[in-house]
Amino acid sequence: MSASPQAVVIGSSAGALEALSRILSVLPATFILPVIAVVHLPPDKRSILAELLQARCAVRVREAEDKEPITPGTIYFAPPDYHLLVEMDRSLSLSSDEPVLFSRPSIDVLFESAADAYGCGLLGVVLTGANHDGARGLNAIVEGGGSAIVQDPDSAFAPAMPQAAIEACPNARVLSVDAIASYLQEIGRS
Amino acid sequence: MKETAPQKIEDIEIRLLLEALYLKYHYDFRNYAMASVKRRLRQAREQLGFDTFSAMQERLLHEPAMLPRILGYLTVQVSEMFRDPSYFRALREKVVPHLRTYPSLRVWIAGCSGGEELYSFSILFREEGLEERTLFYATDINPDALHAAEAGVFAVDRLQLFTENHRKSGGKSSLSDYYQAAYGRASFDKGLRRNVVFSDHSLVTDAVFAEMQLISCRNVLIYFDRNLQDRALGLFKDSLARRGFLGLGAKESLRFSEHAGAFVDFVREEKIYQRRAP
Ligand SMILES: C[S@@+](CC[C@H](N)C(=O)[O-])C[C@H]1O[C@@H](n2cnc3c(N)ncnc32)[C@H](O)[C@@H]1O
Numbered sequence: 001m002s003a004s005p006q007a008v009v010i011g012s013s014a015g016a017l018e019a020l021s022r023i024l025s026v027l028p029a030t031f032i033l034p035v036i037a038v039v040h041l042p043p044d045k046r047s048i049l050a051e052l053l054q055a056r057c058a059v060r061v062r063e064a065e066d067k068e069p070i071t072p073g074t075i076y077f078a079p080p081d082y083h084l085l086v087e088m089d090r091s092l093s094l095s096s097d098e099p100v101l102f103s104r105p106s107i108d109v110l111f112e113s114a115a116d117a118y119g120c121g122l123l124g125v126v127l128t129g130a131n132h133d134g135a136r137g138l139n140a141i142v143e144g145g146g147s148a149i150v151q152d153p154d155s156a157f158a159p160a161m162p163q164a165a166i167e168a169c170p171n172a173r174v175l176s177v178d179a180i181a182s183y184l185q186e187i188g189r190s
Numbered sequence: 191m192k193e194t195a196p197q198k199i200e201d202i203e204i205r206l207l208l209e210a211l212y213l214k215y216h217y218d219f220r221n222y223a224m225a226s227v228k229r230r231l232r233q234a235r236e237q238l239g240f241d242t243f244s245a246m247q248e249r250l251l252h253e254p255a256m257l258p259r260i261l262g263y264l265t266v267q268v269s270e271m272f273r274d275p276s277y278f279r280a281l282r283e284k285v286v287p288h289l290r291t292y293p294s295l296r297v298w299i300a301g302c303s304g305g306e307e308l309y310s311f312s313i314l315f316r317e318e319g320l321e322e323r324t325l326f327y328a329t330d331i332n333p334d335a336l337h338a339a340e341a342g343v344f345a346v347d348r349l350q351l352f353t354e355n356h357r358k359s360g361g362k363s364s365l366s367d368y369y370q371a372a373y374g375r376a377s378f379d380k381g382l383r384r385n386v387v388f389s390d391h392s393l394v395t396d397a398v399f400a401e402m403q404l405i406s407c408r409n410v411l412i413y414f415d416r417n418l419q420d421r422a423l424g425l426f427k428d429s430l431a432r433r434g435f436l437g438l439g440a441k442e443s444l445r446f447s448e449h450a451g452a453f454v455d456f457v458r459e460e461k462i463y464q465r466r467a468p
Contacts, residue, residue, distance in 0.1 A: 065441070065443075066411075066412050066441055067223075067419070085223070085226055085229070086225060088201075088224060088225070093223040093225055094412050094441050095223075095226045095266070095412060095413065096266065096409045096412065097226065097230070097268060098266075098268055109229065113225040113228075113229065116225070
């Protein structure tokens with residue numbers, strides 16, 4: 001695989017909560033990488049995702065704020081109804097641009113901007129989901145020299161999203177949720 | 191210094207394009223949040239059929255007709271009437287009682303897009319009996335958006351959402367009282383813009399122009415970098431009367447700003463601030 005990652009981006013929709021909590025809850029408090037995640041949610045819902053996951057995780061989990069510098073060992077979630085982007089100086093930006101593939105936040109928007117900012121230092125992960133968001137973004141990550149992991153569609157609650165990601169990135173590693181969790185633990189060791 | 195990826199040709203071209211846009215047409219996007227600018231310029235390049243940003247720059251410099259098209263990509267025109275109804279409810283319930291104590295009011299809607307936010311305010315002010323004493327300034331940098339705002343015509347398929355938002359904001363009337371629908375378009379009552387000045391004004395390059403009791407600037411600052419956000423917030427600070435109100439978008443705040451000290455939280459959850467007495 002490419003150079004050891006400096007950041008991880010994750011995208012998921014249907015079935016996300018379960019998959020994410022299995023992955024994120026095993027990360028130790030000493031985990032050093034930033035993780036930036038987009039999960040599709042109904043737009044008018046006040047997000048309780050970060051709170052829910054914080055209760056189950058040792059690492060810091062928060063909802064991303066506009067122009068916030070990215071800190072190591074922190075998991076950021078896009079707020080509902082805003083796109084989340086990574087700037088070249090590695091801070092976060094929100095935008096209220098049109099939905100992309102009917103989604104806001106959009107996984108592609110996050111992944112493409114993170115690929116620009118981190119290049120080969122980025123790991124992209126696509127998990128369970130029922131649409132095709134993330135495929136184009138994961139491809140941008142690979143094109144930029146970063147690495148790609150996709151949840152094994154057979155084990156996914158909704159296989160469409162991982163399947164589309166694999167089609168767009170045939171060289172992505174295909175792993176179970178538990179294998180993804182162990183891999184992250186390994187690369188995030190201080 | 192943080193390490194950043196070595197500069198790619200595309201990044202160089204984008205900087206040059208923005209410089210050209212500024213030097214030739216005085217639109218200054220150079221300090222906007224670049225990730226979003228880049229994304230939108232990529233869309234523009236693809237959809238307008240240019241191979242490179244350099245080619246796009248050449249056309250932009252030599253053909254003024256390109257300007258509105260590129261501007262359309264760079265300025266995001268996503269809006270709704272009574273967007274975030276809880277914001278308008280807070281204005282109605284918490285800010286309006288203060289505004290009632292003034293014999294005349296000036297209200298600035300900065301970055302008004304196609305007018306959705308402005309009409310929300312003028313309807314709310316009519317419902318609350320403040321319309322007659324209020325002068326609204328609705329400003330934006332996109333001329334097409336300003337024209338749309340002045341026309342006050344919206345596609346009828348958006349009205350269901352607007353009506354629902356208006357109701358949730360504590361609306362005291364029915365939204366349908368304010369427009370007439372025909373041929374798929376809803377035209378809003380001309381009376382709603384009788385006391386409105388529409389004007390081209392940039393938060394990046396222009397100055398303060400009047401003293402306000404209330405400024406609403408929503409979902410504009412997120413497109414700026416931190417320095418530019420501070421510049422705009424400085425304008426608002428200088429433009430507000432003492433104890434005047436400032437409302438920002440749901441994900442915008444004064445928290446990281448050098449001007450934070452000039453304001454107090456008024457309705458914290460809704461990002462409504464009040465200017466401290468200097
Ligand atoms: C996403 S829209 C927000 C519309 C509305 N305020 C709302 O919240 O629904 C952003 C608007 O800001 C305008 N804008 C961008 N740069 C600006 C600037 N420098 N000065 C004033 N307005 C600007 C854009 O043209 C666009 O109409």
